[in-house]
Amino acid sequence: MSRRSARNGTGSGSSAGAGNPASALAGQRPAWLINGTMLQLLASAGAGRAQPWHWRLLDRRDGRELASWQRAPSLLALGQCVPRAAWPELSRWLHMPGTVRPDQGPLPWTLPAATLRAALRERARWLRQSLALPLPESESESESESDSESGAYRLPLCDEPPMLRQCGHDLAGRPLWLTAAAGRAWQAMRAAAAADGLALLPVSAYRSIDYQAGLVARKQARGLSTETILRYSALPGHSEHHLGTVIDLHAGNGPALEESFQKSDAFPWLQQHAGRFGFVLSYGRDNPWGIGYEPWHWRFLPAGAQL
């Protein structure tokens, strides 16, 4: 079940994809994704002044829609349509004083980052176990595991943010989710590139741990070895794409997510200018993480931000 349910987990490959109300009006008002440990609440532009926002409650494990509303739902309304197992999560939302503002726009609830982090680390651990990934657990509460004693897996844990904002669409027409700060930086960088006559096209941004688990599961199903899979895909819980601050880019011609991206006009432009917008290349050649060279993968990490 885990493999199947992980397949459509909300990420840039989410079921919240092209054709939903968020897509239709994305240029006017950004959609918001409020991230939970079992649930995700999607607020997108609605049908007009009388219905300014459209709300959808998703099961984050498989992207299934549990309910939708034309007005911000009350917690009571939410409670009536979520699985019993998700009630404690709603109760956490309920007990956040001052944040429940159902009629004041699209941001009524978010979970505290620490709550979300602890629960999703637990879920990532479970996903890795269910995929029989034979790697040592290295996640302590410390922020970096790059020096774990066994040294078997070097990518640090990456946590999902409590809230994401839609920044247009990716190349496949799916909503592109980033944190608000990363989204602003991305839009500024893209505009600057366009002013220089270069197209920067987004291939992928935020991906959930569930989506990542589905990715790994599909590669396992094709018979690839764990070693091969992990050369190009992070373990669920360890992908920088979970952070909502990473974007994979394409230059408009040639294949996507290939090393040939470095021969595009966009790559030298990025090398010269991306830093100005707070973006850095995560995986250069012979990087210490043991990840293949990824000239397309850029992370918003402004100076002074913690790794």
Ligand SMILES: [Zn+2]
């Ligand atoms: Zn990437």
